[in-house]
Structures are given as C-alpha cells and as structure tokens.
Amino acid sequence: MLAGGLFGYLLSPYVNSYLLKLNKEIEKLLKSISISNFIPGIIGLIIGLILANLISLPVHLFFKEFYKIGFFISFVSCLVFGYLGFFIFAKMSLFTNKVAFLKNEISYPKIIDTSALIDGRIFELFSNGFLEGKIVIADFVLDELENISNDSNANRRKRGRKGLEVVGKLKNINPNNFEIFYTNNNSSKFTKVGVVDTDLLNLTKFLNGTLITNDYSLSKLANINNIKCLNLTELTKFLKPVLMPGDKLTVEIIKSGEHIGQGIAYLEDGTMIVVDGGEKLRGSKTEVFITHMVQTSAGILIFAKPSEKNINSSDKSG
DSSP states (O other): HHHHHHHHHHHHHHHHEEEHHHHHHHOOOHHOGGGGGGHHHHHHHHHHHHHHHHHHHHHHHSSSSHHHHHHHHHHHHHHHHHHHHHHHHHHHHHHHHHHHHHHHHTTTOEEEEEHHHHHHHHHHHHHSSSSOEEEEEEEHHHHHHHHHHHHSHHHHHHHHHHHHHHHHHHHHHHHHGEEEEEEETTTOOOOSSHHHHHHHHHHHHHHOEEEEOOOOOHHHHHHTTTTTEEEHHHHHHHHHHHHTTEEEEEEEEOOSSTTTOEEEEETTTOEEEEEEOOOTTTTSSEEEEEEEEETTTTTEEEEEEOHHHHHHHHHOOO
C-alpha cells in the first residue's frame, strides 16, 4: 500500500503536467476542426478507448494487489488513447476534405467556345485525359455553329460542320459528364445578353468554371475579368516541337504566295510556311526543308524550299 502511494506521489507531477498539455491540445483541436470532422473523431475515440481497455486488462492483473495503481494507469491509458484516436481520425478527415477540394478545383467545369470546337484539338485533350472535368457547351454556341454550317461560303460550312462533329465526339467520351446549357431553362438564374463573347464570360463566371477558347481577344477579356481561361493556341506554343533551319517537313502546298514562284502551306497549329519555288507543287504533299524563320507579331513565319527529290519529280512532270 505504501509502495503504491509513493509511486503515485512521484508520478503525479508528470501526469498533471501532461494532462494540462493534453487539455490545451484538445482545445486547439476543437477550434481547428468543423462539425463534419467530429464523426470520424468520435469513431477514433471509440477505437482508442477499446485499445486502452485491452492494454489495461493485463495491467489490472499485474497490479491485482494494488488496484489503485491499476485503476490510475487504466484511466491515463483511456485519456491518451482516446485523445490520439480522436485527433488522428479527425485530422485524417481534414486531409481527405482538402484532397477532395483540390480534386474539385482540378475538375471544375470546362465551358467550350465556338473557336475551340471548330479547331477540334479539344477532343484529343479530353479523350487522352489531359483535360478533366464536366464539359459544358452553351446552346448559343450550338446556334452559332449551326449558322456557320449553313453559311453560303463552302469553307465556313466545312468549319461549322466540323465543330458540330466535335460536339458529338465530346459527348461520346462520357455522356454523364457532358451538358448542354440551355439558357431558357436557367433564365431565372442566368441572363443572356445576346452577345456570344459576353455570354460566354458570364456563363463561365456563373458556373465557376474554365473557359476554353482559341480566341485571343476573348482570352484577354477573361483574364481582365479574373475568369479562368485556357487558350489552346497558347498551350500549343508550349507543346509544339522546336523547328530549326535545315529541318525537313512534309506539307501540303495549298495556294500561291505573294511573290512569283512561291507556294503557301500551313502547319497543323496554323503556322504559315512560305515555300520558295513551291507554286508548281501546289495541291500536292511535298517534302521541304526550312531555310530560315522570322518572328512576327502574329507568330513565327517559316521559309522553306522543296527538297531535291521534289524538284526533280516536278521537272520530270513538267
């Protein structure tokens, strides 16, 4: 009995100090977590108490004659393990919530404009997982595509129909993650002003999403208004291979240049290639080698010449 009292007397200052610290930590924890984190915390508390009781059982048997010491150790074990269980599970819940928040940030809806749909590369980005999140296409964007596809100009008709085809492809990637936003159905929440660019900006802000476009002016307006925007042309600049004088390319010369004998071709990203002596190869796919490049306000202008085999085949056909 005397030994037990002495043991308790010697241990009590340290226990009191620890319990005070524990109390402060509990207060700090309760302030840092929300009500939604209490459920995981309570589960952790229960698990901690179960563990404390499992540990206390052999302690009681060991201190059978000194039951007060056994009771004291059991009490401290319940406090420590209960606190640790609550703390760990509550913090795990906070971490899970943060991960979910970050995932939502990554997956915020993508509002796609007419230029990006006509461009078509947006489909590859979604289908290969480079872009994630809900795909949203406004009804007024579909109306604009339909008008373009019915235009009297053949090139515009082709571009409009391509845009509509891309809409169908995007829907097929994941129908459950695709939405046509009908402004009439949401007129009580969203007001359409009738100007496509302005409506796109307002819709992106309304849905807290990201606008995807190829339109330089629209992307600048989005940045000015603190609206998230991804310009595919800007993205392409970072991803396209670096071309150097002497590199060979296979291009299709589609028209004559400004000067006699010149032919004009384009890379997939729209970069113009002026082929010296390429006019006679117009309408055919031709291997050319780059002679030099010029940086302009609109981008890089590439100058090239047909390779020797193309010159020879052209001379034979002529």
